[in-house]
Every structure is written in structure tokens, then in C-alpha cells.
Amino acid sequence: MGLAKAAHNGVVACGEYGEDMRDNIVNEQVIVNNMQSSLLRGEFLVYIQPKYELMSEKIVGGEALVRWLHPQLGFISPSRFIPIFEKNGFIYQLDKYVWERACQILREDMDAGRPVLPISVNVSRIDFYSPNIVQVFEQLIEKYDIPPRLLELELTESAYVENPQQIIEITKELQRKGFPILMDDFGSGYSSLNMLKDMPVDILKIDLQFLSDSDKEDNGRGGNILNSVVRMAKWLHIPVIAEGVEKQQQVDFLRTIGCECVQGYFFSKPVPLEVYRDLVGKGFSE
Numbered sequence: 001m002g003l004a005k006a007a008h009n010g011v012v013a014c015g016e017y018g019e020d021m022r023d024n025i026v027n028e029q030v031i032v033n034n035m036q037s038s039l040l041r042g043e044f045l046v047y048i049q050p051k052y053e054l055m056s057e058k059i060v061g062g063e064a065l066v067r068w069l070h071p072q073l074g075f076i077s078p079s080r081f082i083p084i085f086e087k088n089g090f091i092y093q094l095d096k097y098v099w100e101r102a103c104q105i106l107r108e109d110m111d112a113g114r115p116v117l118p119i120s121v122n123v124s125r126i127d128f129y130s131p132n133i134v135q136v137f138e139q140l141i142e143k144y145d146i147p148p149r150l151l152e153l154e155l156t157e158s159a160y161v162e163n164p165q166q167i168i169e170i171t172k173e174l175q176r177k178g179f180p181i182l183m184d185d186f187g188s189g190y191s192s193l194n195m196l197k198d199m200p201v202d203i204l205k206i207d208l209q210f211l212s213d214s215d216k217e218d219n220g221r222g223g224n225i226l227n228s229v230v231r232m233a234k235w236l237h238i239p240v241i242a243e244g245v246e247k248q249q250q251v252d253f254l255r256t257i258g259c260e261c262v263q264g265y266f267f268s269k270p271v272p273l274e275v276y277r278d279l280v281g282k283g284f285s286e
């Protein structure tokens with residue numbers, strides 16, 4: 001059952017696709033007690049947030065983001081349950097489920113003759129502790145017979161900080177196998193620039209939310225940082241995606257500094273698969 005439909009049935013507070021729903025205050029123990037059965041019952045849904053090329057405003061791909069709609073507990077936000085799953089190790093099971101859904105979606109699109117755009121999935125720093133993560137990805141693309149370039153891997157800077165050597169090795173191997181590597185939340189950590197010289201990175205994602213505070217306090221400072229990151233990335237021939245884009249003013253600024261791609265509520269929230277496919281289809285029929 002889709003989130004929107006569930007909302008109409010009165011299971012959860014109303015809100016478009018669940019994005020505006022208030023987080024239910026769910027106790028950690030309750031989350032832990034329910035996670036496994038929820039996974040088995042298909043109560044974790046994969047939503048997709050489109051990514052747009054800024055100049056053409058065409059969709060160039062999407063990010064898979066997990067949504068938990070529990071029939072009794074209601075909508076639980078990822079920022080609530082992901083840290084708990086990272087602590088108890090369940091994140092690896094959930095991530096493998098999301099990765100497989102992404103592969104299924106790509107296969108369905110290919111079979112249906114729809115436009116096939118890359119989908120990025122999140123890889124938790126905890127997933128890197130699993131000894132066979134590379135094989136897991138290889139087996140998935142083999143099973144669904146999809147080219148690795150369609151399955152983009154988003155990893156956060158914090159993973160690198162925690163365990164640099166191992167992360168670099170595994171990430172390099174994944175890149176060699178053809179999976180594009182996206183550095184998520186770039187600039188949020190302490191060693192962003194240092195990391196960039198060691199880590200294989202195909203695309204940088206910079207979250208505007210990290211800049212908004214300094215922007216308010218110190219006129220233009222956030223903008224300068226953003227501008228510098230985009231310039232530096234261009235120098236290194238690494239494309240940049242700005243995420244968390246909410247305002248026209250931000251879009252205008254990103255255009256002037258030559259940022260290639262954007263993702264954010266201004267363009268689209270994360271949406272159910274059917275809605276995402278409609279959006280992609282419209283872009284191709286224009």
C-alpha cells in the first residue's frame with residue numbers, strides 16, 4: 001500500500017507522499033522490535049527523488065530513499081531509524097533490500113522500453129564492515145543484468161573519516177567494476193579536502209543545508225564556500241550536484257556559478273516510484 005493511500009485510510013497524518021508528515025516519536029526499543037518483521041512484510045518503501053540538470057531542467061537520474069510506513073506506528077523518519085539501524089547492524093540488511101529494489105526498477109524500465117536513468121543508492125559506513133560488499137553489488141547487477149553505471153553509490157564523508165584505508169580500497173574496487181561513486185554530504189565533515197585527494201570520487205554532492213546558517217549570520221559566506229567548491233570540482237573535472245535546493249534564489253545563484261545538477265524540494269520531493277516514472281516520462285515526451 002502506498003503512503004498516500006495509507007494517509008487516506010487514516011493510518012497516518014495527511015501529507016503529500018509522507019514528506020510533510022510529522023515524525024512520530026517512536027521509542028528505540030519499539031523500532032528494534034519491529035524492524036525485522038517490517039522488512040519481511042514490505043513496510044519499507046523505496047521513494048525516489050529526481051535529480052535535474054540545471055541548464056535544461058531535465059531529469060538525469062534519481063536517488064533512492066527509504067521510507068518506513070508502519071501500519072500501527074505510522075510514518076517514521078529515516079533520520080530517526082537509520083542511526084538506530086547503524087548502531088545495531090540492521091542497516092546492512094535494509095540497504096541490501098533498497099539496492100535490490102533499485103536494480104529491479106532498472107530492469108523493469110529496460111524491459112518496458114522506458115527511458116532508463118541511473119539510480120543512486122545510499123551506502124552506510126556500516127556496510128563497509130561487511131567483508132563481501134563488493135560481491136553483493138556484483139551479484140545484484142548480474143542477477144538483474146544491468147550495467148553497473150546505472151547503479152550509483154552514495155557514500156558519506158564520515159565513512160572515510162572513520163576508517164580511511166579500508167574504505168578507500170573497497171571504493172576503488174567498486175569504481176573499477178564500473179559503479180559510479182558519489183561523495184554525499186561533501187563539506188559536512190572536518191577533512192573534506194584531505195579526503196578528496198585519496199578517495200575515488202566521480203560526483204560530489206554538496207548539501208545547501210550545511211551552508212544556510214553561515215549564510216544568515218555572515219552575508220555571502222555560504223555562497224562563497226559553494227562557489228569555491230564548484231570551482232575546485234571543475235578544476236578536478238568532478239561534476240557537482242547541489243542538494244537541498246529549496247528556493248528560486250538558490251537556483252539562480254547555482255546557475256551563475258555553473259553548478260551542473262540539482263536535487264531538492266524546489267524541483268521535487270522524494271516521490272513514489274510511479275510518480276517518478278511519470279516525471280521522467282514527461283521529460284522525454286516533450
Ligand code: C2E
Pocket residue numbers: 049064065066077078079082091094095098122123124184185209243244245246263264265266270
Ligand atoms: P541524504 O542521503 O543526504 O538524503 C537527502 C535527504 O534530504 C533526504 O532526507 C531528502 O528527503 C532530503 N531532502 C531532499 N531535498 C531537500 C530539500 O530541498 N530540503 C530539505 N530540507 N531536505 C531535502 P531523508 O529521506 O529523510 O533521509 C535522511 C537521511 O537518511 C539521508 O540523507 C541518508 O543519509 C539516510 N537514508 C535515507 N535512505 C537511506 C537508505 O536507504 N540507506 C541508508 N544507509 N541511508 C538512508
Ligand code: CA
Pocket residue numbers: 063122154184
Ligand atoms: Ca544520499
Ligand code: CA
Pocket residue numbers: 184185205207243
Ligand atoms: Ca546528502
Ligand code: CA
Pocket residue numbers: 185207
Ligand atoms: Ca544528509
